Amino acid sequence: MELKTLSEIDIISASTSKINQVDFENLTFGNVFTDHMLVCDFENGAWQKPVIKPYEPFMIDPSAKVFHYGQAIFEGMKAYKDTHDDVWLFRPDENFHRFNKSASRMAMPEVPEDVFMGGLHKLLEIEKNWVKKGKGNTLYIRPFMIATGHGVIAAPSSEYRFMIILSPARAYYSGEVKVIIAEHFSRAANGGIGAAKAAGNYSAQFYPTKLANEKGFQQIIWTDDATHTKLEEAGTMNVFFRINDTLFTAPTSERILDGVTRKSVIELAKRENINVEVRSVLVDELIAAAKDGSLKEIFGAGTAAVINPIVGFSYKDTYYELPKIENSMALEIKEKLTNIQYKLAEDTFGWTVKI
Amino acid sequence: MELKTLSEIDIISASTSKINQVDFENLTFGNVFTDHMLVCDFENGAWQKPVIKPYEPFMIDPSAKVFHYGQAIFEGMKAYKDTHDDVWLFRPDENFHRFNKSASRMAMPEVPEDVFMGGLHKLLEIEKNWVKKGKGNTLYIRPFMIATGHGVIAAPSSEYRFMIILSPARAYYSGEVKVIIAEHFSRAANGGIGAAKAAGNYSAQFYPTKLANEKGFQQIIWTDDATHTKLEEAGTMNVFFRINDTLFTAPTSERILDGVTRKSVIELAKRENINVEVRSVLVDELIAAAKDGSLKEIFGAGTAAVINPIVGFSYKDTYYELPKIENSMALEIKEKLTNIQYKLAEDTFGWTVKI
Numbered sequence: 032m033e034l035k036t037l038s039e040i041d042i043i044s045a046s047t048s049k050i051n052q053v054d055f056e057n058l059t060f061g062n063v064f065t066d067h068m069l070v071c072d073f074e075n076g077a078w079q080k081p082v083i084k085p086y087e088p089f090m091i092d093p094s095a096k097v098f099h100y101g102q103a104i105f106e107g108m109k110a111y112k113d114t115h116d117d118v119w120l121f122r123p124d125e126n127f128h129r130f131n132k133s134a135s136r137m138a139m140p141e142v143p144e145d146v147f148m149g150g151l152h153k154l155l156e157i158e159k160n161w162v163k164k165g166k167g168n169t170l171y172i173r174p175f176m177i178a179t180g181h182g183v184i185a186a187p188s189s190e191y192r193f194m195i196i197l198s199p200a201r202a203y204y205s206g207e208v209k210v211i212i213a214e215h216f217s218r219a220a221n222g223g224i225g226a227a228k229a230a231g232n233y234s235a236q237f238y239p240t241k242l243a244n245e246k247g248f249q250q251i252i253w254t255d256d257a258t259h260t261k262l263e264e265a266g267t268m269n270v271f272f273r274i275n276d277t278l279f280t281a282p283t284s285e286r287i288l289d290g291v292t293r294k295s296v297i298e299l300a301k302r303e304n305i306n307v308e309v310r311s312v313l314v315d316e317l318i319a320a321a322k323d324g325s326l327k328e329i330f331g332a333g334t335a336a337v338i339n340p341i342v343g344f345s346y347k348d349t350y351y352e353l354p355k356i357e358n359s360m361a362l363e364i365k366e367k368l369t370n371i372q373y374k375l376a377e378d379t380f381g382w383t384v385k386i
Numbered sequence: 387m388e389l390k391t392l393s394e395i396d397i398i399s400a401s402t403s404k405i406n407q408v409d410f411e412n413l414t415f416g417n418v419f420t421d422h423m424l425v426c427d428f429e430n431g432a433w434q435k436p437v438i439k440p441y442e443p444f445m446i447d448p449s450a451k452v453f454h455y456g457q458a459i460f461e462g463m464k465a466y467k468d469t470h471d472d473v474w475l476f477r478p479d480e481n482f483h484r485f486n487k488s489a490s491r492m493a494m495p496e497v498p499e500d501v502f503m504g505g506l507h508k509l510l511e512i513e514k515n516w517v518k519k520g521k522g523n524t525l526y527i528r529p530f531m532i533a534t535g536h537g538v539i540a541a542p543s544s545e546y547r548f549m550i551i552l553s554p555a556r557a558y559y560s561g562e563v564k565v566i567i568a569e570h571f572s573r574a575a576n577g578g579i580g581a582a583k584a585a586g587n588y589s590a591q592f593y594p595t596k597l598a599n600e601k602g603f604q605q606i607i608w609t610d611d612a613t614h615t616k617l618e619e620a621g622t623m624n625v626f627f628r629i630n631d632t633l634f635t636a637p638t639s640e641r642i643l644d645g646v647t648r649k650s651v652i653e654l655a656k657r658e659n660i661n662v663e664v665r666s667v668l669v670d671e672l673i674a675a676a677k678d679g680s681l682k683e684i685f686g687a688g689t690a691a692v693i694n695p696i697v698g699f700s701y702k703d704t705y706y707e708l709p710k711i712e713n714s715m716a717l718e719i720k721e722k723l724t725n726i727q728y729k730l731a732e733d734t735f736g737w738t739v740k741i
Binding site: 061064086100103218219232238 | 443448460490491551572576589613
């Protein structure tokens with residue numbers, strides 16, 4: 032896919048750059064931002080002229096609908112620098128299309144491609160020094176849209192703001208990741224918004240995740256809310272289970288995010304002749320596989336977390352530790368995926384797009 | 387319950403009042419605000435000194451967690467003026483306690499009583515001229531809390547802002563209310579946040595409600611997401627069904643908001659010797675009752691909407707019109723409830739609290 036560029040855009044440059052104040056070796060995920068951001072407002076039924084301007088706080092009314100009704104969506108993407116100092120995106124079209132699917136589900140206007148993609152292209156050209164070379168270094172990209180219209184009546188806003196902010200990033204999770212299988216709490220309803228990258232889906236998980244954290248677990252693997260018997264996703268990652276030499280992952284649905292990393296893992300695994308089955312794994316199956324030793328690996332897949340091996344899980348207060356294995360599929364797939372992203376291996380899929 | 391007053395509060399008065407520009411006879415719900423608002427920030431693990439200041443936009447960082455993860459809750463309350471020019475609240479303790487229950491479910495800090503209740507008391511003293519006399523006139527009160535902490539990592543914020551804004555209001559719905567019974571979309575998951583007044587619960591309903599609006603229906607009566615067979619609530623109102631001379635309403639649960647108007651209707655109906663059954667009504671029962679004529683009334687109950695009769699409902703593309711009846715329980719209960727709220731009848735329950 033070709034990135035479109037915007038002909039109509041205002042650019043206001045920052046007078047100074049913060050880049051020299053940043054310790055790129057010791058970044059906490061998502062709390063340092065680059066010098067500029069993209070802003071585009073939807074008013075009077077139309078998207079206005081986008082502007083790239085210094086990253087800074089902005090004014091908003093206390094009655095803005097985003098504060099009261101959570102009408103807000105986002106995407107997570109990354110930019111990578113290759114050894115020639117070129118900057119690349121990974122399957123940005125997937126994020127763009129999913130963003131507009133989320134918009135539609137949340138009764139928000141779709142963002143035009145020239146604003147989303149053209150604006151992102153231009154912003155990354157300006158901020159290319161913030162993308163550092165070397166595997167593991169990325170510039171995390173956060174496009175998002177919020178309802179800025181005024182009024183405390185529960186109805187869609189008529190005004191919106193689309194923004195892109197950029198944050199240099201290394202690992203999302205530091206240290207080992209252990210998970211709890213959800214027995215009571217849930218992430219998404221049938222016929223709900225679980226498949227959308229809607230803001231409200233994330234805060235809904237904070238309290239159960241806090242309870243998990245207090246028990247020493249980093250994340251929860253959510254189960255279907257009706258029966259809590261089917262394994263779904265981890266909220267910030269889709270989840271893969273390796274039983275013997277087959278990889279299993281839940282099919283996407285109204286309750287499960289259609290992850291870009293998830294689908295890339297499936298395609299990569301298939302190319303490597305790894306058997307992949309897209310079907311719901313039952314909690315009972317997982318327990319049985321853990322007990323009889325056929326459960327070899329569990330890993331999460333997401334843009335922020337990339338591929339994240341899970342070292343063990345808890346269910347009904349019993350902890351199941353995963354075996355230490357020599358030939359980890361998680362690590363093999365992660366290596367192949369990141370090699371494509373950093374242009375260290377041939378991109379036979381056509382996934383990478385140059386800025 | 388006694389309202390506490392705040393000893394420690396800063397007050398910055400507006401230089402002029404907007405009150406004379408407001409047409410109190412022709413108000414659209416929730417889009418005019420009074421001269422002042424209350425603001426209280428949570429920083430460094432503690433609530434700071436609250437301030438009452440002119441209503442105005444405020445500065446916020448693009449990475450504020452409320453925009454990305456929807457960590458936001460609110461309450462809806464009303465102030466009423468009696469014939470002696472005294473201003474009254476209706477069961478404010480219920481809203482205060484529910485607010486903090488919502489806070490807990492959304493991994494947000496609880497707001498102290500002296501900030502919430504004391505702050506509200508003080509704010510209403512200042513804005514008492516905005517509460518107009520006469521039944522139907524109210525000052526709608528919107529306490530809310532948003533996550534203001536920075537950072538695009540999906541974890542609870544460490545900073546929050548609690549605010550109270552006030553909006554003079556008359557009817558929430560103008561005109562007849564017809565509803566669709568949900569067959570596919572859902573409002574809340576088992577083990578989800580449906581019982582919390584969390585921002586994300588509301589925008590999740592916007593798209594299905596827009597589809598309903600396009601077919602000429604104002605609202606949706608949500609059903610349980612697993613089977614879509616049990617009637618739950620309407621998203622902005624709890625729902626009552628009158629079959630013959632019995633009122634039915636769903637029990638509160640993790641999926642259903644514990645409405646203050648709902649519980650007041652139940653108590654009032656019981657005092658009036660109306661038979662009330664708190665149990666789930668099945669969609670099948672409703673259809674059967676509509677067909678055999680035993681379904682007499684459906685009405686919504688909520689702070690914003692008060693008691694809202696529903697004139698008909700649609701299920702599987704069949705429209706069922708409710709009979710025109712002489713002795714409407716909805717209107718009888720509404721009359722008794724609003725008489726208590728406006729101090730036109732004795733408050734035998736102790737529900738009203740004077741400012």
